[in-house]
Amino acid sequence: MNPFQWDACPLCGGGDVHEIGPITYRQPIRFSTREIALAHTPMLFECRGCDSWFTQRIVPQATAFLLYETGASSEKWADTPAFVEGKSRNIVDRLSQHIKAGKKVLDVGANTGELLDHVRSLGAETSGAEPSRASREVLTRKGHQTFARLEDVSGTFDVITAFDLVEHLYDIPVFLRRAHQLLAPDGVLILLTGDRHCLSAEKSRQNWWYLKAPEHIVFPSDKYFRKVPGFQLLTKDATYASAGYERSRIMQWFQFIRKILLKGGYDGLPSLGPDHMLLSLKKD
Numbered sequence: 001m002n003p004f005q006w007d008a009c010p011l012c013g014g015g016d017v018h019e020i021g022p023i024t025y026r027q028p029i030r031f032s033t034r035e036i037a038l039a040h041t042p043m044l045f046e047c048r049g050c051d052s053w054f055t056q057r058i059v060p061q062a063t064a065f066l067l068y069e070t071g072a073s074s075e076k077w078a079d080t081p082a083f084v085e086g087k088s089r090n091i092v093d094r095l096s097q098h099i100k101a102g103k104k105v106l107d108v109g110a111n112t113g114e115l116l117d118h119v120r121s122l123g124a125e126t127s128g129a130e131p132s133r134a135s136r137e138v139l140t141r142k143g144h145q146t147f148a149r150l151e152d153v154s155g156t157f158d159v160i161t162a163f164d165l166v167e168h169l170y171d172i173p174v175f176l177r178r179a180h181q182l183l184a185p186d187g188v189l190i191l192l193t194g195d196r197h198c199l200s201a202e203k204s205r206q207n208w209w210y211l212k213a214p215e216h217i218v219f220p221s222d223k224y225f226r227k228v229p230g231f232q233l234l235t236k237d238a239t240y241a242s243a244g245y246e247r248s249r250i251m252q253w254f255q256f257i258r259k260i261l262l263k264g265g266y267d268g269l270p271s272l273g274p275d276h277m278l279l280s281l282k283k284d
């Protein structure tokens with residue numbers, strides 16, 4: 001099920017990569033919503049060229065796409081709160097800075113449209129790319145323009161959002177080139193993903209909770225995004241996957257110490273500060 005290995009860094013293409021350690025997934029192993037069996041132990045690797053992390057011995061891309069296409073992520077995320085209640089304040093504010101009435105917005109990995117519903121409430125026109133058939137039905141029912149694949153998307157957009165997406169991608173450079181094509185001049189790409197340089201990731205490394213989903217395979221460094229051809233990194237905001245992970249610093253350290261003492265290991269939760277990054281990249 002998981003024989004796929006990269007010969008070089010999947011982000012910068014560099015060959016100076018080395019092993020950090022084996023990744024142990026929780027049992028039963030679920031790829032998004034589908035239970036899978038793995039024949040090999042996945043390994044976390046680091047690229048010294050771009051400082052990114054990635055997993056070796058992963059599910060091949062064609063299998064992964066089939067799992068996404070037939071998965072029921074609409075059920076997995078059915079209890080997701082409305083976007084503004086669920087997301088950290090700095091994410092909501094950053095979106096409002098770029099998304100205004102009349103703008104055209106494409107969300108890649110739109111799921112059932114929580115982000116797009118919010119974008120529409122700001123007066124923007126909404127489109128979503130989403131591989132899951134079940135989720136696309138929900139998007140269409142809500143009235144968002146819907147595409148199965150990024151290759152099928154037509155038109156140009158003022159803003160492209162991709163939240164919790166890039167860590168799933170087998171070819172981030174191809175995604176970035178396609179996003180560049182689809183953006184209007186001065187258009188902005190806004191990405192939310194885990195930050196492998198955050199304190200809790202540095203402390204837990206291959207035991208970081210964020211790695212412990214077989215569909216999360218690449219963990220780019222912000223250093224990589226500073227050098228993407230055709231884009232300029234405007235902002236990097238340190239944030240959380242959702243507002244539910246936010247704690248006071250005192251509570252974070254108290255829970256951290258208790259977990260170390262009781263369980264003798266740290267998986268990055270509670271997080272010692274923000275463990276995600278929100279990046280805004282402007283098309284040059």
Ligand SMILES: [Zn+2]
Pocket residue numbers: 009010011012013014047048049050051052
């Ligand atoms: Zn690299």
